Amino acid sequence: MLRRTVLALAAATLIGAPAYALDSLLNVSYDPTREFYSEFNKAFVAKWKADKGETLEIKASHGGSGKQARAVIDGIAADVVTLALAYDIDAIAEKGILAKDWQKKFPDNSAPYTSTIVFLVRKGNPKGIKDWDDLVKPGVSIITPNPKTSGGARWNYLAAWGYALKKYGSEDKAKEFVTQIFKQVPVLDTGARGSTVTFVQRNQGDVLLAWENEAYLSVKEFGDDKFEIVTPSLSILAEPPVAIVDSVVDKRGSRAAAEAYLKALYAPEGQELAAKNFYRPRSKEVADKYADKFSKVALFTIDDVFGGWQKAQKAHFGDGGVFDQIYGR
Amino acid sequence: MPPLSKTLRFREPSVIPGFGLTFGLTVTWLSVIVLIPLAAMILYASRLGFDQFIAILTAQRTLNALKLSFGIAFAAAIFNVIFGLIVAWALTRYEFPGRRIADAIVDIPFALPTAVAGIALATLYSPQGWIGQFLAPLGIQVTFTPLGILVALIFVGIPFVVRTVQPVLKDLDPELELAAASLGASRWQVIRKVIAPTLLPAILTGFALAFARAVGEYGSVIFIAGNLPNISEIAPLLIVIRLEEFRYADATAIAVIMLFVAFIMLLIINRLQRWTEARS
Amino acid sequence: MTFIEATTNRQAGFGGAEENSGPARRSDFAARAPRGAKANTETLPVRILLVLIALGFLTLFIVIPLVAVFLQAFSKGWTAYFSALTDPDAISAIRLTIIVAACSVAVNLFFGLIAAWTITKYRFPGKTLLITLIDLPFSISPVVSGLVFVLLFGLQGFFGHWLQDNDIKILFAFPAILLATIFVTFPFVARELIPLMQEQGTTEEEAALSLGASGLTTFLKVTLPNIKWGLLYGILLCNARAMGEFGAVSVVSGHIRGETNTMPLHIEILYNEYQLTAAFAVASLLALLAIVTLVLKAALERKLERKR
Numbered sequence: 001m002l003r004r005t006v007l008a009l010a011a012a013t014l015i016g017a018p019a020y021a022l023d024s025l026l027n028v029s030y031d032p033t034r035e036f037y038s039e040f041n042k043a044f045v046a047k048w049k050a051d052k053g054e055t056l057e058i059k060a061s062h063g064g065s066g067k068q069a070r071a072v073i074d075g076i077a078a079d080v081v082t083l084a085l086a087y088d089i090d091a092i093a094e095k096g097i098l099a100k101d102w103q104k105k106f107p108d109n110s111a112p113y114t115s116t117i118v119f120l121v122r123k124g125n126p127k128g129i130k131d132w133d134d135l136v137k138p139g140v141s142i143i144t145p146n147p148k149t150s151g152g153a154r155w156n157y158l159a160a161w162g163y164a165l166k167k168y169g170s171e172d173k174a175k176e177f178v179t180q181i182f183k184q185v186p187v188l189d190t191g192a193r194g195s196t197v198t199f200v201q202r203n204q205g206d207v208l209l210a211w212e213n214e215a216y217l218s219v220k221e222f223g224d225d226k227f228e229i230v231t232p233s234l235s236i237l238a239e240p241p242v243a244i245v246d247s248v249v250d251k252r253g254s255r256a257a258a259e260a261y262l263k264a265l266y267a268p269e270g271q272e273l274a275a276k277n278f279y280r281p282r283s284k285e286v287a288d289k290y291a292d293k294f295s296k297v298a299l300f301t302i303d304d305v306f307g308g309w310q311k312a313q314k315a316h317f318g319d320g321g322v323f324d325q326i327y328g329r
Numbered sequence: 330m331p332p333l334s335k336t337l338r339f340r341e342p343s344v345i346p347g348f349g350l351t352f353g354l355t356v357t358w359l360s361v362i363v364l365i366p367l368a369a370m371i372l373y374a375s376r377l378g379f380d381q382f383i384a385i386l387t388a389q390r391t392l393n394a395l396k397l398s399f400g401i402a403f404a405a406a407i408f409n410v411i412f413g414l415i416v417a418w419a420l421t422r423y424e425f426p427g428r429r430i431a432d433a434i435v436d437i438p439f440a441l442p443t444a445v446a447g448i449a450l451a452t453l454y455s456p457q458g459w460i461g462q463f464l465a466p467l468g469i470q471v472t473f474t475p476l477g478i479l480v481a482l483i484f485v486g487i488p489f490v491v492r493t494v495q496p497v498l499k500d501l502d503p504e505l506e507l508a509a510a511s512l513g514a515s516r517w518q519v520i521r522k523v524i525a526p527t528l529l530p531a532i533l534t535g536f537a538l539a540f541a542r543a544v545g546e547y548g549s550v551i552f553i554a555g556n557l558p559n560i561s562e563i564a565p566l567l568i569v570i571r572l573e574e575f576r577y578a579d580a581t582a583i584a585v586i587m588l589f590v591a592f593i594m595l596l597i598i599n600r601l602q603r604w605t606e607a608r609s
Numbered sequence: 610m611t612f613i614e615a616t617t618n619r620q621a622g623f624g625g626a627e628e629n630s631g632p633a634r635r636s637d638f639a640a641r642a643p644r645g646a647k648a649n650t651e652t653l654p655v656r657i658l659l660v661l662i663a664l665g666f667l668t669l670f671i672v673i674p675l676v677a678v679f680l681q682a683f684s685k686g687w688t689a690y691f692s693a694l695t696d697p698d699a700i701s702a703i704r705l706t707i708i709v710a711a712c713s714v715a716v717n718l719f720f721g722l723i724a725a726w727t728i729t730k731y732r733f734p735g736k737t738l739l740i741t742l743i744d745l746p747f748s749i750s751p752v753v754s755g756l757v758f759v760l761l762f763g764l765q766g767f768f769g770h771w772l773q774d775n776d777i778k779i780l781f782a783f784p785a786i787l788l789a790t791i792f793v794t795f796p797f798v799a800r801e802l803i804p805l806m807q808e809q810g811t812t813e814e815e816a817a818l819s820l821g822a823s824g825l826t827t828f829l830k831v832t833l834p835n836i837k838w839g840l841l842y843g844i845l846l847c848n849a850r851a852m853g854e855f856g857a858v859s860v861v862s863g864h865i866r867g868e869t870n871t872m873p874l875h876i877e878i879l880y881n882e883y884q885l886t887a888a889f890a891v892a893s894l895l896a897l898l899a900i901v902t903l904v905l906k907a908a909l910e911r912k913l914e915r916k917r
Contacts, residue, residue: 026865034882061865062878067573075764075773076781076863091575095765146556149573187473187555190570193881201883202455204473221883251776319576327390327558343731344815346824351727355739358720362792363745366757369767373760412666419663423656431664433903437671439846440899442853444873445892448880449674452681459677460669484670516651545750548855548873552880565752569860572756581760584753591748595741598748 024057025257028078030065030151030240031193032214036277037082043273044264048257056257064191065151072097072245079249079258082242084151084192086110087309089243102243111239112265113279116299117152117159119230120199120208120215127206131232132163135207136180143205144185145195147316147323151240152192156209157323158312159236162305166234179326200227211238212294213278229295237299367588374585377578385582390558391567395586398564401475402543405482409539410532413490420491421498435491438484443548446484451552454480473555478563481550482543489542490535497531497605530605537601541594545587678896681889693879693887694894701867702875703894705786709871710851713790717847721798722840726832728799729806730814740803746795754792755860758785781863786871789857794847801843805836842909849902853895 029037041058048056061068061076065084072078072092083089086103093100103110121129127140135142145153157178164177187204189195192214199208200218207230208215215229242262249255264270271281275290306312316322374382385391419425420432438446454461454471461471471477501524509519547565555561562570564583571580650656683690693699724743728736746754760766762779772779779785813835817827833840855873862869870878872891879888 031881059865059868061863063864064573066575070573070575071781071863073575073764074759074766074780075762075769076865077778097764146558146570149570186557188557190556190573191881197881197883198473201885202451202472203457343811344818345730345811345827346818348727348731348733351723352731352733355720355724355727359724359739359742362788362795363742366761366792367745369761370753370757373767412662415659416663416666419660422650423660425660427664431667433907434667434671434675436903436906437675437899440849440853440902441675442855442873442892442895442899444855444876445678445853445895445899446674448876448888448892449678449681452885453674453677459673480670484674487667487670541748545748545753547750547752548859565750565856568750568752568756572759572860577760577765580756584750584756587750587753591750591753592741592745594748595744599737599741 023055024059025079025254025261026059026061026077027080027082027261028061028068028072028076029082030068030084031062031191032152032196032211032217033082033240034060034062034193035217036213036274036279039277040265040270040273043269044261047264047269048260058261062193064145064149064194066149067190077248077252078245079252079254080242080244080262082240084238084240085154085309086239086241087154087313088151089241090309092243092245096247098243098246103241105244106242106262107266108282109239110241110243111282112242112262112270113240113274113281115212115238115240115279116235116297117155117209117232117238118212118215118235118297119232120196120210120218121206121228121230123224123226123228125228125230129207129230132160132177132234133167135160136177136184140184140207141186141205142181142184142207142209143187143195143199144181144209145189145192149190150192150195152211152214153195153209154312154317155211155236155238157316158302158306159232160209161316162236162300163232163234165305166300175322178322182326212280216278231295231297234298234300236305237301370581370588371585373577374581377582381578382582385579386586390562391564391579391583393559394562394564394567394583397475397478397560397562398544401478401563402482402540402546405479405486405543406536406540408479408483409486409490410536413487413535413539414494414528414532417491417494417498421495435488438487443485443546444552447481447549447552450481450484450549451477454553472553473557473561475554475561477553477555478550478561481553482546485546485549486539486543489538490532493531493535493538493605494528497528497608501527527608530601530608534598534601534605537594537598541591541598544590544594675896675900678889678892681886682893684889685886689886690890690893693884693890696887698867698870699875699887699891702870702872702891705783705868705870706852706872709783709787709790710848712787713794713851714844714848716791717794717798718840718844720795721802721843721847724799725802725806726828728803730811743796743799746792747800751793751854751856752860755789755857758788758792758861780861781865781869783869785861786858786869789861790851790854793854793857794851797847797850798840798843801839801846802836805839806832809835838909838912842906842913845902845905845909849899852898 027037027041037060041060045056045058048054061071061078063071065088068081069083069088069091072081073095081089081092086109089098089102092098093102099105106112119129119135121127127137128134129140134140144156147153147157160178160181161174164174165171168174168177187195187198189198192211195208196210196214196218198204200222210218219227219229242265244255244258244262249258265274266282268283268286271283271286275281275286275293278293280294281287281290302309302312306315314321377385416431416435420428420435451472453459454464454477456462456465456470456472464471469476471480505523506519509523510516514522545565547563547569550563551566554563554566556566564587568580568583568587571577571583651659694703728740759780761768762772762785763769764773779788813831814827817831818824822830853873854871855877858871859874859877862871862874864870864874864878866878872895876888876891876895879885879891
């Protein structure tokens with residue numbers, strides 16, 4: 001009996017060990033980046049091996065952006081975070097786990113690729129959804145994740161708000177519009193991927209509010225005989241940022257590798273992979289090359305309409321914010 | 330727990346050695362794995378202060394989640410009592426082809442991981458699924474509605490009523506029934522006056538077990554429920570969501586209430602079981 | 610309380626095997642009332658109806674979901690099935706699940722024996738409370754079981770900073786997954802043994818001791834042989850639950866691919882990556898485990914029955 005216990009403990013130590021080894025990096029990311037990072041990681045590992053002759057393993061964890069940030073705050077040993085929005089990384093920085101000025105450490109607000117919010121509808125667009133106004137028509141059922149836990153959902157919400165604010169010109173009207181949207185939501189998943197599965201695989205709802213890349217991926221995965229992408233007249237420029245988790249890399253001595261990893265996202269190869277996975281690349285050359293892949297859409301930024309993430313988060317998604325009011329806490 | 334030395338003195342003498350060692354180990358291990366973690370959670374909740382604690386629990390969304398969890402767990406347990414009784418009755422009283430297999434599969438929900446049950450049920454009851462396709466034309470939607478939660482909770486609760494009622498039914502003295510019948514009682518009267526009172530404690534125990542299990546169920550429910558606040562969001566899911574929103578206080582407050590209910594349910598079940606034993 | 614005791618009662622009272630093999634068994638036709646209780650049963654139509662309801666209920670809620678798991682798993686053929694199971698992430702999930710289950714079974718076995726011994730071989734005040742506390746993890750929501758470890762070992766929790774300063778990883782790593790699994794499977798072995806050992810009383814042990822055997826020898830030579838089948842039974846149930854735990858592990862795992870994903874968590878991930886067939890392929894392994902567990906359990910029940 002005792003021997004078994006000792007063996008069990010020994011096994012526990014063995015399994016626990018890889019977390020400390022310096023031959024790996026952990027990337028804690030958000031939901032729809034699964035396919036992109038699985039390709040990018042392979043490319044980076046090959047490049048690292050060619051350049052340095054070392055075998056590096058990239059580990060990944062995916063989930064709703066807020067939930068992933070929570071895991072980092074609770075101490076998951078992420079070397080880098082690649083989340084859906086700046087606020088979630090700010091929340092980590094607030095706990096002193098990474099530097100407060102993280103957004104200045106990499107080019108373009110530390111967002112190596114951008115995206116926007118589009119609509120995914122069923123083939124033939126049976127409900128005739130062309131723009132945001134069509135969403136609140138009676139009988140339209142909308143699928144979006146929970147903005148409290150999902151970064152994509154927050155972009156969805158803010159895109160709708162920004163559109164209504166511009167069209168109707170008042171905060172009250174915008175609130176009414178967004179409230180109406182959520183009244184027509186039958187399923188509220190905790191992450192963007194959960195919502196996509198609900199829409200495409202379980203056939204719920206008439207329209208999915210989705211990341212552009214997630215929508216394209218669904219069409220690619222399930223065929224354009226099943227789904228169509230509708231680009232609204234106005235949407236939000238979504239900047240999913242990346243950052244190094246300082247307290248972890250300093251402890252593990254993995255800063256150099258982590259920095260190389262994130263920098264590779266900006267390199268032509270990384271940008272190409274991003275574009276192939278339907279993220280809008282930052283690099284002009286790559287963007288031009290893949291220009292026909294992305295439809296033209298008027299985009300506003302979160303700074304334009306909401307005065308930045310901190311303000312938007314507080315007013316809309318914080319305790320007692322607008323979203324809480326919509327769902328009565 | 331009184332100090333060990335005192336307990337030792339109070340312990341009735343026995344020739345079997347090792348009480349101090351085994352009792353100490355038991356209590357220590359129990360404390361490390363179960364009691365200290367639970368105490369830490371209660372301590373965490375107690376830092377909230379009474380007003381905040383009450384405010385969290387009486388928030389509309391929390392109330393709705395608790396109502397949903399308890400309400401549907403209750404409905405599922407009732408459902409399981411009815412069908413569990415029929416299953417137990419058929420399994421003990423009648424001989425029919427496939428009876429042994431039927432008896433064995435009653436335990437499947439114990440052994441089948443909840444996540445497996447969750448994806449299987451969600452796939453079956455979706456409008457395109459094997460079962461869902463027959464319900465959809467009737468306007469019944471199961472997945473992503475409270476009905477879906479009910480289906481999942483019925484699944485996890487099936488064995489409890491069957492397995493508590495079965496042994497009592499088996500031990501029921503046939504002489505009693507024969508005697509009642511020979512005295513002119515109709516079959517229905519025999520069931521009502523002789524069988525039902527004997528079974529009652531076991532039925533209540535089974536109900537309580539199924540209910541206690543269903544209230545806390547998470548894995549199978551999240552795949553099939555819509556997870557919509559106020560409508561199809563169960564209390565354990567709300568705990569997870571609060572945790573993911575960094576709202577530890579909310580998560581802990583709801584968890585403490587669930588813990589409290591679990592403890593009360595255990596006390597009730599213990600009572601019921603003693604009653605069952607006394608009856609049979 | 611709990612189903613374990615319920616099933617133990619069942620061993621004493623029920624036992625599908627013994628009933629079938631007696632002289633009462635003649636031919637199987639629908640809803641025959643057993644053992645010549647002629648006047649004292651329901652009419653044939655009622656019997657048939659009740660049997661059909663029972664079978665219909667079990668089919669709808671148990672058989673169909675179980676069959677669906679296997680059919681979905683093989684819906685794209687054997688090749689897809691095996692490639693889903695030989696994927697590196699799947700293999701690492703299977704390995705982690707087996708190690709976690711083995712460790713928690715070993716730990717709970719050790720503790721369960723000691724606890725059952727304490728509770729059944731001595732009389733002391735507070736015994737009922739002790740039993741209730743051992744039972745507690747049964748009726749606690751798995752989510753709460755996970756949460757307590759986040760509150761203890763999370764960076765924002767009680768020991769978080771101390772653990773970080775000392776470079777000890779618990780949360781989002783193997784130790785927390787193991788702790789959460791031990792927590793939820795805590796009562797399984799003990800609850801299985803307590804009724805069994807209670808029934809056996811202390812006379813045999815007292816006899817051995819009076820003949821000069823030491824405490825440990827008495828335990829190994831007298832107690833253990835008496836309870837070995839019950840013990841196996843407890844291990845079986847403990848293992849099934851340990852391998853299948855989802856809620857508690859999900860809260861503490863961190864979902865790192867190839868590292869902290871157990872099989873149930875891997876199923877959820879595949880399910881969310883449009884790989885329905887692969888999700889069901891991994892699920893079919895766990896379903897198979899459930900079936901094997903029940904078959905072994907039936908065999909053990911027969912053994913226990915024979916011992917009595």
